[in-house]
Amino acid sequence: MASSATADDALPIPTADTYSVGRRILILVMVVLGSTLYATTLLIASTLLPQMQGTMSATQDEIAWTMTFNILATAVMTPMTGWLAARFGRRETMIWSVFCFTMTTLMCGLSDSLETLVMWRVLQGALGAPVIPLSQTILLDTFPKRQQGLVTSIFGMAVVIGPVIGPTVGGMLSELYNWRWAFYMIVPVGFVSFIGLRLTLPADKPLGRTNLDWTGFLSLSIAIAGVQLVLSRGQRLDWFESGEILIEAFVAAIAFWIFVSHSLTAEKPFLNLRLLLNRNYALGLVLVLIYGMLNFTPMVLLPPLLQQHAGFPDALIGEIIAARGVGATLGFFSAIFLGRLDPRVGMIVGFLLQAISGAWLMSVDLNVDTTTLMLNSLCQGIAIGVIWVPLTLVTFSTISSANLAEGTAVYHLLRNIGSSFFISICVAEIVRATGANYAYMTEWITHYSRPLALPWVMGGWDADSVGGLARLSKEINRQAAMLGYINAFGFYTLSSALAIPLILLFSHSRHAR
Numbered sequence: 069m070a071s072s073a074t075a076d077d078a079l080p081i082p083t084a085d086t087y088s089v090g091r092r093i094l095i096l097v098m099v100v101l102g103s104t105l106y107a108t109t110l111l112i113a114s115t116l117l118p119q120m121q122g123t124m125s126a127t128q129d130e131i132a133w134t135m136t137f138n139i140l141a142t143a144v145m146t147p148m149t150g151w152l153a154a155r156f157g158r159r160e161t162m163i164w165s166v167f168c169f170t171m172t173t174l175m176c177g178l179s180d181s182l183e184t185l186v187m188w189r190v191l192q193g194a195l196g197a198p199v200i201p202l203s204q205t206i207l208l209d210t211f212p213k214r215q216q217g218l219v220t221s222i223f224g225m226a227v228v229i230g231p232v233i234g235p236t237v238g239g240m241l242s243e244l245y246n247w248r249w250a251f252y253m254i255v256p257v258g259f260v261s262f263i264g265l266r267l268t269l270p271a272d273k274p275l276g277r278t279n280l281d282w283t284g285f286l287s288l289s290i291a292i293a294g295v296q297l298v299l300s301r302g303q304r305l306d307w308f309e310s311g312e313i314l315i316e317a318f319v320a321a322i323a324f325w326i327f328v329s330h331s332l333t334a335e336k337p338f339l340n341l342r343l344l345l346n347r348n349y350a351l352g353l354v355l356v357l358i359y360g361m362l363n364f365t366p367m368v369l370l371p372p373l374l375q376q377h378a379g380f381p382d383a384l385i386g387e388i389i390a391a392r393g394v395g396a397t398l399g400f401f402s403a404i405f406l407g408r409l410d411p412r413v414g415m416i417v418g419f420l421l422q423a424i425s426g427a428w429l430m431s432v433d434l435n436v437d438t439t440t441l442m443l444n445s446l447c448q449g450i451a452i453g454v455i456w457v458p459l460t461l462v463t464f465s466t467i468s469s470a471n472l473a474e475g476t477a478v479y480h481l482l483r484n485i486g487s488s489f490f491i492s493i494c495v496a497e498i499v500r501a502t503g504a505n506y507a508y509m510t511e512w513i514t515h516y517s518r519p520l521a522l523p524w525v526m527g528g529w530d531a532d533s534v535g536g537l538a539r540l541s542k543e544i545n546r547q548a549a550m551l552g553y554i555n556a557f558g559f560y561t562l563s564s565a566l567a568i569p570l571i572l573l574f575s576h577s578r579h580a581r
Contacts, residue, residue, distance in 0.1 A: 091268065095210050096219060098264035100226045102166045103203040105258055106196050107230025109173065112238045112250055119247040124182040131182070134189050136300040139488060141193035143296050144289045146481040147339060149198040150474030153205070158473065159269040162202045163262060169196030170258030177251035200227065201476035204460070206269070209469055217457055221400035224456040228363070228396045284338030287327035294320025295485065299492040307496070343467070343475060351573055352463025353482050355415070358567045359455060360486025362422055365560055366429075366448055367392065368491050369498075370441070373553050377546045378434045388441045395446035399453020411458030412571050418455030419567045421447055426561030430554050434546060462574055490563070494556035501552030502545070509544050513537075
């Protein structure tokens with residue numbers, strides 16, 4: 069991280085030995101509270117889009133910007149965490165990020181036009197982006213090595229369960245009142261977190277005037293923005309058949325090339341790519357990218373499948389998603405006991421459970437029962453919890469404290485990009501496979517098809533009237549969509565299995581570089 073200050077100008081970052089037990093617990097509670105609030109808003113807009121669209125008199129494409137730009141702002145600002153912590157100090161960056169995030173969340177609820185809502189969603193993502201990586205950095209520095217497994221488990225629950233809480237509770241409040249209350253519910257807790265962090269976090273003197281590598285920052289920001297726009301809008305614009313997508317992809321590629329070439333030659337680059345020479349850290353980034361790919365995908369894919377094609381009511385879908393949160397809680401506490409073993413064992417178990425849950429989903433059909441889905445969701449949650457703790461600990465086991473803020477920022481950036489990338493790929497496959505299978509199956513609906521002449525084949529279906537053809541077309545579309553979802557679950561299973569060989573390459577060293 070670029071800096072023009074000398075080492076004498078900065079106070080040393082407090083070590084775990086400088087805190088009392090009570091102080092550590094208070095820091096843990098307040099940091100986790102702030103992280104949970106931020107994670108809650110990641111998917112909260114997904115359940116509010118129909119109501120917000122009606123209130124703002126917007127088209128489906130226009131209201132989607134409230135999610136697209138929020139994700140984009142978060143992705144662009146996350147790598148800034150290291151520089152902000154060096155420039156203003158970890159304590160000040162953390163508490164004011166929570167405060168600004170809380171205020172912009174309030175303003176999202178008060179917005180009376182689409183333009184103002186999008187603006188506040190952008191600021192909400194940008195100003196709150198340092199919360200998650202800084203939370204992890206602060207906790208790893210606050211607690212000694214022997215307690216980091218437990219602390220990482222608790223922090224992981226905030227990161228994983230927050231996106232479950234947001235759509236569930238936010239959806240309930242939007243039905244009882246309106247969509248604004250899904251934002252309002254965060255505000256009072258946000259102020260509690262802000263006050264608690266001010267009272268508990270220790271002072272740390274920033275490095276002073278730190279020079280921001282503008283070339284590195286702007287080129288990386290443009291690259292990230294281009295990738296996120298491609299992933300967010302590609303499906304609606306037919307991917308590379310669209311001139312907009314081609315331009316965004318080209319600009320992102322050029323910007324990333326500039327960022328890499330500049331970072332490798334600059335004396336003090338925006339991000340220190342030499343950290344990638346650390347084997348555990350480099351492997352950890354690859355695996356957290358895969359982890360991000362698997363993390364939110366079932367939560368995004370299952371609700372539309374169950375609601376539109378299987379006829380599940382919203383209440384049952386909420387219970388199925390909630391089972392994932394229960395499983396994650398069990399998985400995080402299981403990781404504490406697995407932490408006594410080689411961390412690679414826990415990661416292998418977790419990704420193996422992911423592969424099993426994906427193969428299980430590939431075997432279901434539209435007649436699946438709630439119990440099966442809840443058990444599968446529980447299995448996914450356990451896998452997420454079991455993976456997170458050892459993955460985080462082994463990734464940063466050989467990273468020095470001075471590089472933690474920058475390292476965790478990139479770590480969480482790749483986790484978010486993995487989610488966006490894989491969800492876009494899965495949705496594209498569902499749309500493609502649904503159309504292809506529908507076209508193939510409708511070819512068989514003809515009076516010249518001998519199998520359909522058999523009475524036990526058609527059953528109650530009728531192809532001799534307009535109404536009968538419409539009902540038959542709807543059923544064929546349901547089955548074609550199910551095949552598309554099975555393909556997406558196949559991608560999920562394959563990605564989980566491919567992660568396992570990479571885990572064996574980790575070094576079980578705990579000496580910081």
